Structures are given as structure tokens and as C-alpha cells.
Amino acid sequence: MKKQILRTCIFIMSFNIFTATIKSDDKFSTLMEQNKQREKQFNEDKKKIEQAIKETEEELKKKEQEREKNKNEQIYTQELIENNTQQQNVIYDEIEQLDIEIGSIEGEIQELDNQIISIEEEILGLESKIKQKEYDIEVIKKELKQAEIDRDNHYEEMKDRMVRMYKNNRSGYVEIIFSSDNLLELLNRSHYINIISNLDQNILNNLRKAQKFIVDNKKKLEIQLYELEKLKDQELEKKSTVYSKINDKESKITEREKNQEQKRAKINQLETNKDILNDYLEELEDEDIDLITEQAILSEEIKELIRQSQVKFDEALFTWPVPGWTYISSDYAPRINPVLNIQEFHQGIDIPATYGTPVVAAAQGRVIVAGWVNGFGYTIMIDHGDGLVSLYGHNSTLNVKAGDYVKAGQQVAGIGSTGYSTGNHSHFEVRVNGKHTSPWPFLGMEE
Ligand SMILES: [Zn+2]
Structure with a gap:
């Protein structure tokens, strides 16, 4: 365009500063030198900016890696929490099962308690029966004693009668009587006594009756006493069996309650662990938010640095x-x-x-x-x-x-x-x- 310059400008150099003769080439080379210096500085600055971009990008990458680590940690923590919850659910089920078992054992104990009450009532009834029996026995014993006295009296009476018969010498059976070892033998040899007079016969019959009564009642008494003891033993055995069953059941309950207590302690431990894990998870989430913020800041920094690095020197x-x-x-x-x-x-x-x-x-x-x-x-x-x-x-x-x-x-x-x-x-x-x-x-x- 310089080739077509028309010199039409009317311009009067009225100021001293414009009239000085200028060696424009010298000025130009000075300017160019200054420009070169500026360009050099500009390029150095640009390199610094590029280095800063690189470093910031590396920092950003580190933050990304930290976030990745954090995310994995979060996943792992969530798995732990889930596992904890599952463990808790299993234990809760076990506790529920134990509750059911305890309830059922308590029902059984209730049943056994009822049995004991009924057995105790039976024993009470039995004891009054025993008292009655003991009274009866006492009566029988008295009767026996009286019977023995009667018998002995009858015996003495008979002996007396025989001695009187012997003195009168009216019969020959006295030696038979006295050769008998005792009264029973005498009674067994009764066929000899048939000869005893009708008067004597009455005395002998009384004697026989008394003796029979004594023997019979003694036997009865023995049987009754034996049966009574047997009944008492049976009741006591029954009672003791029921008590032992109750003890078994109670020890089972104690065992289950202890088991439950252990499980509750375990639940508490798990709860505590869960709280700790949840706190940690929250911490991790907060950390992630911080990291995201830091990333955003770094990204902005990079953007700004890139913008700076894209500035061209020809803007000069x-x-x-x-x-x-x-x-x-x-x-x-x-x-x-x-x-x-x-x-x-x-x-x-x-x-x-x-x-x-x-x-x-x-x-x-x-x-x-x-x-x-x-x-x-x-x-x-x-x-x-x-x-x-x-x-x-x-x-x-x-x-x-x-x-x-x-x-x-x-x-x-x-x-x-x-x-x-x-x-x-x-x-x-x-x-x-x-x-x-x-x-x-x-x-x-x-x-
Ligand atoms: Zn001009």
C-alpha cells in the first residue's frame, strides 16, 4: 500500500519535537530488540504456565486417585455395614427362637407345677388316711392286747379246770395235755380234747376264738402297714421325679437365658461397630465432597492457566x-x-x-x-x-x-x-x- 501513497496531507510542523531529524532505523532496531526481550520473557512465562498446568493436572489426577480410594473404602465400609446387619438379623432370629423355647419350657414347668400341686393334694389325703389307719392300728393293737389277756385268762381257766379234773382222777388225758409243748400244740391236738366235757368245751372254744382273732388281725395289720408304706414311697418318688423334672427345665431356661444374654451382648457390640462404621462412612462422604470441591478449584485453575497459556505474543x-x-x-x-x-x-x-x-x-x-x-x-x-x-x-x-x-x-x-x-x-x-x-x-x- 505504501507504493500508492498520495502526498496530500497538509501538515505544518509547528512543534520543536516534531522537527528533529530521526534516524528511524536505529529506533526500529531498538524497538525490535525490546520486542525480542519481551518475547523471550513471554515465552519463559508461557513455559512456567505450561509447567504449572502440568503440575496442577497431576494434582488433579492425585485427587481423582484419592476419590477412587475413598470410593472403594466407602464400598468396603458399606459391605461391612451390610454384613453387620445380616449378622444382627441372624442373632435376632436366634433370640426369637430362644424366646419361643423358653416360653414352651415355661409352659412345661407350669404343667409340672400343676402335677406337683395335685401330688401334694394326694399326699395330704394319703396322710389323713395314714392317720386314720394309724388310729385303726392303735385300736387293733389294744383289741389284740385285750384278746391276749382274755386268751391267757381262758388258758389259765382251762388249766385250772384240768388240774381239778386230774385231782378227781376222772379222766386219763391229763398227761396228753401236759406233754404238749405249748398251747398251740394243745389246740391242734383238739381231737383228744373231744373227750373234754361239754362244760369244758365252751372254755376251749373261747380260747380258740381269741387266738384266731389275734392271728388274723396281726396279719391284717401287717398288710395294711406294708401297703401304707408302699403308697407313701410311691407318692414321694412321684413327687421327687416331678421336682427333678422341674429342676431340669429350670436349668434349661437358665441356659437359654444365658445364651440370650450373650446374644444381646453380641448385638450391642454389633450396634456399636455399626455406629462406628456409619460415622466412618459419613466421614468418607464428607471427604469426597471436599475432594470434589478441591477438584473443581483445580479445574478452574487449569482453565485459567490454559487461557493464560493461549495468549499470543502478537497481541503486542x-x-x-x-x-x-x-x-x-x-x-x-x-x-x-x-x-x-x-x-x-x-x-x-x-x-x-x-x-x-x-x-x-x-x-x-x-x-x-x-x-x-x-x-x-x-x-x-x-x-x-x-x-x-x-x-x-x-x-x-x-x-x-x-x-x-x-x-x-x-x-x-x-x-x-x-x-x-x-x-x-x-x-x-x-x-x-x-x-x-x-x-x-x-x-x-x-x-
Ligand atoms: Zn499527517
């Missing part, structure tokens, strides 16, 4: 100050001033555009001039730092004021023809440490 280049208008009517070069018709050096580039077209900041910086400057008309000057300043002349309007900070591409003015100018255009000029220099390298183009 200037933005074209009149977007859409690239025709250059007068270049940065020596020329004949069209108004004064004298040799001069044109210190900027002239970019014609229609009235009001936006003029934008070539780069970010601080506005140091926003007002009327003799010759340039309404002018904007922006300080970009490092002694670099851009200038925009001949504007019709100004959009910013001195002191404002502007971004690259931000509208700062509108195209006009104020100051020494013959038509609507922007005079764009670059200064380094107060001296003008070719804008082209800053615009990314060769001169």
Missing part, C-alpha cells in the same frame, strides 16, 4: 487505528509540504475515511491527551508504557478524556478534519521516548 502488535480503512494518503517519509511548499518529514501516516468513522486505540494504555492541539486539531494521545506513545490527530469528536484507561480496539474518537487538514482523515503517529518513529513495525508490517 498494534491494532489498525481506523478499522475498515487501509488506504494511506501520506506515509511516514520526507515530503514537500503541500501548503507551505517546503521540504519536511511527515512524522506519521495519514488514513483517509468518511466523517465520523470510529478511530480506535492501537493498544491498551492511559489517555494522556484528549483535546485541541495546535495543528492536529482535536487530538488523542495514549501512553502504552515503556516510553511508547500513540497519537491520533484531526478528529471531529473525542470519546475519552485524559486519565482514562483504554483497551486495544476501543473507540477513542471520530474521523474529522480539524486542525491543519484538507480532508477527513486520521494522522496516526508513534513516539518512543518523545521521538516519532515509523508506525509500520508496530502494525506488524514491513516498511
